[in-house]
Structure formats: C-alpha cells, structure tokens
Amino acid sequence: MSKKSLFISAVIVAAALAPFGFEPKGHSIRVLSTALLFAAAAQSWNIVGGLANQISLGHAAFFGIGAYTSTLLYLKLGITPWAGMLAGAFLAVIAAIILCIPTMKLKGHYFALATLAFAEVLRVVANSWETVTGGSVGLSLPYVNPSFIDFQFASTYWYYWIILVTLCVISFVFHYISVSSLGYKLRAIRENEDAAEVSGVNSFAVKMIAATTSAAFMAACGTIFAQFNYFFDPESVFNLPGISIRVAMIAIIGGIGTVAGPILGAIFLIPLEEYATAAFSSVAGLAQLVFGCILILAVLIQPRGFMAFCSRKKKKPQNSDVGAEVGQ
Amino acid sequence: MASYGVRQLLACFFGIFVFLGNAPAFAAEEIAIGVLQPLSGPNAKFGVSSLRGSEMVVEAVNAAGGIKSLGGAKVKIISVDVPTPNTAAAATQRLVSKNKVSGIVGVFVSSTTLAVSEVTERVGVPIVTFAFADQITERGYKYSFQVTPKGTIFGNAQLEYALDIAKQYGESVKKIAILYEDTAYGTSQAKGIRVAAGKNNLEIVVDEAYPLGITDAAPLVNKLRASGAEIVFPVSYLNDSLLIIRTMRQQGLTIPAIGGAAGYIIPDFKKGLGELADGTLSVASAAADQIPEIALEYKKKYGSFMTHEAISHAVATDALIKAVEKAASSDPAKVRDALAGLETCEGFARGIPGGCVKFDANGYNSVTFPLMVQWQGDEPVSVYPKSVAKAKAIWRTQK
Numbered sequence: 001m002s003k004k005s006l007f008i009s010a011v012i013v014a015a016a017l018a019p020f021g022f023e024p025k026g027h028s029i030r031v032l033s034t035a036l037l038f039a040a041a042a043q044s045w046n047i048v049g050g051l052a053n054q055i056s057l058g059h060a061a062f063f064g065i066g067a068y069t070s071t072l073l074y075l076k077l078g079i080t081p082w083a084g085m086l087a088g089a090f091l092a093v094i095a096a097i098i099l100c101i102p103t104m105k106l107k108g109h110y111f112a113l114a115t116l117a118f119a120e121v122l123r124v125v126a127n128s129w130e131t132v133t134g135g136s137v138g139l140s141l142p143y144v145n146p147s148f149i150d151f152q153f154a155s156t157y158w159y160y161w162i163i164l165v166t167l168c169v170i171s172f173v174f175h176y177i178s179v180s181s182l183g184y185k186l187r188a189i190r191e192n193e194d195a196a197e198v199s200g201v202n203s204f205a206v207k208m209i210a211a212t213t214s215a216a217f218m219a220a221c222g223t224i225f226a227q228f229n230y231f232f233d234p235e236s237v238f239n240l241p242g243i244s245i246r247v248a249m250i251a252i253i254g255g256i257g258t259v260a261g262p263i264l265g266a267i268f269l270i271p272l273e274e275y276a277t278a279a280f281s282s283v284a285g286l287a288q289l290v291f292g293c294i295l296i297l298a299v300l301i302q303p304r305g306f307m308a309f310c311s312r313k314k315k316k317p318q319n320s321d322v323g324a325e326v327g328q
Numbered sequence: 329m330a331s332y333g334v335r336q337l338l339a340c341f342f343g344i345f346v347f348l349g350n351a352p353a354f355a356a357e358e359i360a361i362g363v364l365q366p367l368s369g370p371n372a373k374f375g376v377s378s379l380r381g382s383e384m385v386v387e388a389v390n391a392a393g394g395i396k397s398l399g400g401a402k403v404k405i406i407s408v409d410v411p412t413p414n415t416a417a418a419a420t421q422r423l424v425s426k427n428k429v430s431g432i433v434g435v436f437v438s439s440t441t442l443a444v445s446e447v448t449e450r451v452g453v454p455i456v457t458f459a460f461a462d463q464i465t466e467r468g469y470k471y472s473f474q475v476t477p478k479g480t481i482f483g484n485a486q487l488e489y490a491l492d493i494a495k496q497y498g499e500s501v502k503k504i505a506i507l508y509e510d511t512a513y514g515t516s517q518a519k520g521i522r523v524a525a526g527k528n529n530l531e532i533v534v535d536e537a538y539p540l541g542i543t544d545a546a547p548l549v550n551k552l553r554a555s556g557a558e559i560v561f562p563v564s565y566l567n568d569s570l571l572i573i574r575t576m577r578q579q580g581l582t583i584p585a586i587g588g589a590a591g592y593i594i595p596d597f598k599k600g601l602g603e604l605a606d607g608t609l610s611v612a613s614a615a616a617d618q619i620p621e622i623a624l625e626y627k628k629k630y631g632s633f634m635t636h637e638a639i640s641h642a643v644a645t646d647a648l649i650k651a652v653e654k655a656a657s658s659d660p661a662k663v664r665d666a667l668a669g670l671e672t673c674e675g676f677a678r679g680i681p682g683g684c685v686k687f688d689a690n691g692y693n694s695v696t697f698p699l700m701v702q703w704q705g706d707e708p709v710s711v712y713p714k715s716v717a718k719a720k721a722i723w724r725t726q727k
Contacts, residue, residue: 020533023425025421025451026421026425026426027418027421027422027425027426028425030417030418031418034418048618090381118353124539128510128537130515135510135513135515136439136510136514136515137438137439137442137512137513137515138442138461138462138512139411140442140446140467141446142467143446143449143469144451161722212596216369227418229414229417229443229446230415230417230443230446230447231413231442231443231446232413232443233413233439233440233442233512234414235412235413235511235534236413236414236439236443239412239414242412252631274418274422277408277409277415277419278408278422281367281407281408283411285367285368285372285409287368287409288368289413295527
C-alpha cells in the first residue's frame with residue numbers, strides 16, 4: 001500500500017467513525033450528512049464540469065429526476081426507493097442524452113444557458129403536471145416504521161453512512177475516469193476540441209459518456225435527498241441557486257477538476273452556511289450577506305479553489321496533471 | 329500525479345468536529361419556543377410580520393409573570409430564517425436537538441411548513457401553523473396543528489362571500505376569472521374557488537396559473553378583458569398582486585377584484601397602489617379590527633397595522649404557550665397532548681373569526697372560518713360575514 005492510499009483509507013475510516021461523536025438524531029450529524037450529500041452531487045457535476053470543462057447550470061434537472069422517479073414509484077407502486085434510485089438514474093441518463101444531442105456543440109456560456117433552461121423546463125413540468133407529480137404542493141414521504149427496504153431510518157447514522165458510501169463510489173469513479181484514457185480525452189477536448197478531433201478523439205462519444213455518468217450519479221443523489229428530507233416540491237429540487245449553482249460553486253470553491261475539491265468545498269460551505277443562518281438569524285438577510293462575503297473572499301484569495309493551495313506548494317501544475325488547473 | 333489533499337481533508341474533518349461539538353448550552357429555567365419564518369427572500373415581508381406577532385405574545389406572557397404552572401418560567405423565542413423548504417429540515421432539527429424547544433410556530437409558506445412537519449412528526453415535537461395547504465392536517469399526523477382555515481376552505485369562502493355581497497347589491501354574476509400563482513398556496517386556493525364555482529353554476533372564463541414573480545401583467549389583464557369576466561379572483565403574494573391590480577385599473581378595467589389574502593392585505597399593498605387600492609376585497613384569516621386594543625399596541629410598536637399573518641401567528645404562539653401552561657411541562661410530547669385537548673377563547677384568539685382555538689382529531693382548528701375584508705381608507709376593514717363585520721361592503725367603488 002502506498003503512502004497515499006494509506007492516507008485515503010485513513011480518511012475514509014475516520015469519516016465512517018465520525019458519527020459516533022454525535023447524537024444520533026441531532027443537528028450536527030444532519031449538517032455533516034448534508035455536506036457529504038452535496039459533496040457527492042458536486043463530485044457528479046465535476047465529471048462534466050471539471051474534466052470536460054462543460055460548465056452545466058442545469059444539474060438540478062437530474063437531481064429532480066432522481067427525487068421524483070424514486071418517490072413516485074414508491075408512493076404509487078410501492079417499489080422500494082433503492083430500485084427507484086436505479087430507475088431514476090436510468091431516466092437521468094436518457095434525459096442527459098436528449099439534452100446532449102442539441103447542446104453538445106455549444107461552448108461556454110451558451111452551454112451553461114442551455115442546461116439552465118433544461119432544468120427550468122422540468123420545474124415547470126413538475127409544477128403543472130399535477131396528476132402525476134402532485135404539482136406545486138410537492139411530495140411527502142409517508143411516515144412509516146423505519147426499515148431498510150423503505151429507505152427510512154430512525155437514526156441519522158444510517159443516512160450518513162449511505163451518503164458516505166455514495167460519495168466514495170462517485171469519487172472513485174471520478175478518479176478512475178480522470179486517470180483512464182477517457183480522462184485524457186476529456187482534458188484534450190477541454191484544451192482544444194478541434195485539435196483533439198484531429199488527433200482521433202471522438203469528442204461526441206467522449207462527452208456523452210461523461211455527461212450520462214454524471215447525470216446518473218446526480219439522480220442517485222436526488223433520491224437520497226428526497227429520502228433524507230422526507231419532503232420536496234418542484235421548487236426545491238429543480239432549484240437554480242439551491243441545487244444547480246450550489247453544486248457548481250462547491251466544486252469551484254473546492255477546486256474544479258480534482259477529486260478532493262468538491263469534498264473540501266462542501267465540508268467548508270455547507271456547515272458555514274448553516275452556521276451563518278444560526279448565528280445571524282436575528283437580522284433578516286444578514287446570514288446570506290455574511291455567507292456571500294465569505295464566498296467572495298474565498299474566491300478572491302484563491303480563484304482556483306482550495307486545492308490550488310496544495311498544488312502550488314508542491315509543484316507547478318502541468319498540462320497532463322489531474323490537479324488544479326482551470327481558467328484556460 | 330496530482331495531490332489529493334488528504335491532509336487538508338483530515339484537518340477539515342477535525343475542524344468540523346470541534347465546531348459542531350461546541351454547541352451553546354441550554355438554560356434550564358426558560359421555556360424555549362422555536363419560530364421558523366422566511367426572514368429573507370421573496371416572502372421575507374410576511375415572515376417578519378409573522379415573527380412580530382409571535383414576539384408580541386411572548387412579551388405579553390412574560391410581562392404577566394411567565395408560565396405559572398412552571399413557577400413563572402419565562403418564555404424565550406428562538407427564531408430561525410427558513411427562506412426555502414430545503415433549509416427547513418436542518419433548521420427544525422437544530423431547534424429540537426440543540427435548543428430543546430417545547431414546540432414550533434411557523435411557517436408562513438405552505439411548502440416549507442410541509443417540510444418542517446415531516447421532521448417534527450418524526451422527532452415528536454408539535455408545530456402550530458398558519459399555513460394554508462390542506463395536506464398539513466390531512467396526513468393523519470399527530471404533531472401538526474393548523475390554527476387558521478385550509479386553502480380549499482379559503483378559496484370556497486373567497487367566492488361564496490363575494491357572491492353574497494354582490495347579491496346584496498342586486499347583481500348576479502355568471503362569469504368569473506381565476507388568476508393564481510403556481511405555488512402550493514395558489515393552487516390549493518384556486519381549487520377551492522373552482523369547486524365553489526361549480527356548485528354555483530358559474531362559468532370560469534379564465535383559469536390561469538402564472539409563475540411567482542411575473543414582471544408584466546398586461547397579457548393576463550388583456551385575457552381578462554377579452555373574456556368578459558364579471559369578477560376576478562387573483563391569488564398572489566405581494567409584487568404580483570400590485571402588478572395585477574395596477575394594470576387592471578390603469579387599463580380602465582373596473583370589475584371587482586377579490587384577492588386571496590397574502591399580498592392583498594398588507595400595508596405595502598396600499599403603499600404601492602395608493603388610491604387604486606380602495607375597494608379591493610380579499611379573504612383573510614384574521615383582521616386587526618377584531619382585536620382593536622392589541623392591534624393598536626402593535627401599531628404603536630411597529631408603525632403599521634397588524635396584518636392577518638401577524639395575528640394568526642400570534643394566535644398560534646398563544647395556543648402553544650397555553651398548552652405548555654396546561655401541560656405544566658416543557659416536554660414536547662406532553663405539550664402536544666395538551667394542544668390536542670386545548671380550548672381557548674380569550675386574548676389573541678379573538679383575532680380570528682370564531683374567536684377560539686380548539687383542534688379536531690386531525691389538529692385542524694375547525695372552530696374558525698375565513699372573513700372578507702375590504703380596503704376602505706388606510707386599512708382593510710372586516711365586511712363579511714355579518715357576525716364579524718365592522719363596516720358595510722362596497723361593491724364597485726371604481727367608476
């Protein structure tokens with residue numbers, strides 16, 4: 001075992017044991033779980049946003065598809081949310097393909113705007129297709145006796161561990177993609193798509209694989225979110241600032257295109273936001289102001305994300321590097 | 329190869345540990361009550377006045393010697409901003425596990441209330457709410473209490489009351505229009521209007537949902553004009569309500585507008601519309617002229633009239649505190665049982681029609697009913713039904 005994999009294992013073990021420091025139904029474990037869930041979602045986003053530099057502002061679409069698919073299957077047909085999670089991931093893959101075909105050739109802002117519109121369309125559909133989605137009133141998960149099959153647990157520990165496993169799986173897939181030939185192709189496309197095409201990279205296929213993988217994982221996060229919160233409405237899962245921008249922001253603040261970036265970003269931002277709400281609730285809007293200022297500061301101090309601190313310390317990033325290089 | 333920053337990750341984890349572990353301690357001799365309201369974002373106005381309603385009750389209780397059955401324990405509000413449903417679960421959990429609240433009051437917004445109530449049910453802490461969504465007390469939950477009428481009852485009253493007032497003036501109505509925003513509140517109230525319209529054999533010539541925060545009401549108003557509707561029922565929060573009424577009146581469309589509470593009965597409605605506000609009717613769950621002494625005190629303190637959400641949340645807070653008094657305990661489960669058997673008809677409870685709080689088996693305050701208010705001068709005045717009316721309704725004030 002190399003020194004690095006030893007470190008990673010130690011971190012995972014520490015993370016798995018972390019809940020025992022907290023009250024099982026308490027607030028802290030809930031915040032930590034939420035942080036890891038958003039880390040997982042940001043990691044999914046990172047697959048297209050980080051490796052291919054396709055900045056999507058519509059990942060809430062897949063998140064919402066995941067939440068709606070599993071919850072509707074559970075409510076209407078009694079199918080366990082675990083199977084619903086797979087169904088949601090499958091639908092998200094189809095949605096990603098539909099979204100990708102027309103938007104694949106778009107770059108930069110145009111791609112971002114197209115994805116943004118896609119999530120917004122789904123929000124409107126969920127709002128108005130009342131017979132199926134329950135409309136704007138939203139969906140509540142029935143209060144049942146906690147059981148594994150119903151994906152409901154009395155102790156937040158279980159949610160935490162499920163989320164931790166999800167985060168680990170997505171992170172390993174991200175790592176695997178980034179060191180595989182697919183990762184090199186994605187980076188080649190990011191640097192110069194025409195040059196990559198000339199060198200024999202099938203940019204359409206490569207981007208499609210990245211986009212569908214990312215969408216499937218994002219949908220899984222949506223299912224877990226629904227189970228963890230017991231309630232959601234179109235406004236909460238297809239939300240632009242609440243989901244789409246948040247996952248992008250977490251990855252960017254943490255270090256876009258790196259494995260640890262989204263995790264660091266989420267562990268920093270989510271508790272900070274929660275803390276700001278708790279500490280500054282006395283004056284309306286102050287919490288957001290403080291949170292916003294800290295965000296601006298974070299970006300000003302290190303525009304390339306937290307991960308840039310450690311790569312700068314060690315060596316200059318190279319082009320073949322998985323590390324923090326953005327903004328080309 | 330790249331660095332993965334494991335060391336940073338570890339450090340971060342421990343940082344969180346330390347930060348979350350050092351929660352502020354809870355003072356035992358005070359009774360903590362959680363108040364969840366949207367204090368930022370588009371519904372902040374409503375959230376702030378709702379919170380004021382709760383604060384007023386707590387000040388009154390503490391000034392009168394606190395909770396007597398608990399040796400004069402003082403009541404303390406712990407208020408948290410919940411601008412969206414996504415923030416509700418964590419906020420609720422914090423109130424319960426960190427602040428050890430005996431119960432929760434809120435939330436002005438229906439969807440956020442639903443999100444909160446899913447958590448309160450599972451952790452066994454009562455929530456007393458003013459939110460309208462029918463589901464709140466129709467899921468068979470034991471810890472959710474609704475002090476004011478549900479959305480469909482509101483929608484029904486909005487139409488029935490309007491028809492009754494029209495009848496007093498010898499006018500018969502055949503065609504109506506419904507404009508509502510596509511939120512939980514808008515859709516459930518629109519449903520009530522639709523059902524009532526069916527019962528009265530009215531033709532709905534416009535039935536239009538629009539997204540919260542539209543910037544141009546002209547297309548809606550044009551449709552309204554073309555349809556030949558005789559009454560319009562707009563259900564909306566503040567900015568949309570201003571836009572719709574202003575566009576209507578500026579285009580010379582004088583048909584009566586019967587608003588669906590929220591944006592139609594707050595000080596900003598008058599501020600934004602001036603003279604154009606006069607004569608606009610609206611349903612409401614409470615009105616300041618039902619409790620003039622308390623409303624006057626509120627006005628002195630905060631500089632504007634006591635809105636229906638402030639009164640309703642005051643009633644909710646009052647009911648919760650009375651339940652703590654009755655239970656002689658700060659234990660949420662005991663407070664919940666006390667709430668279920670509570671009957672109170674004094675003080676703040678007089679602000680809502682029916683004047684009492686008494687929950688049925690589902691936790692719904694079935695004693696109360698909506699009332700109709702009308703802008704006459706600087707404040708909305710209760711005009712219907714007769715049992716609560718303080719002035720006569722005026723039909724068609726606009727020429």
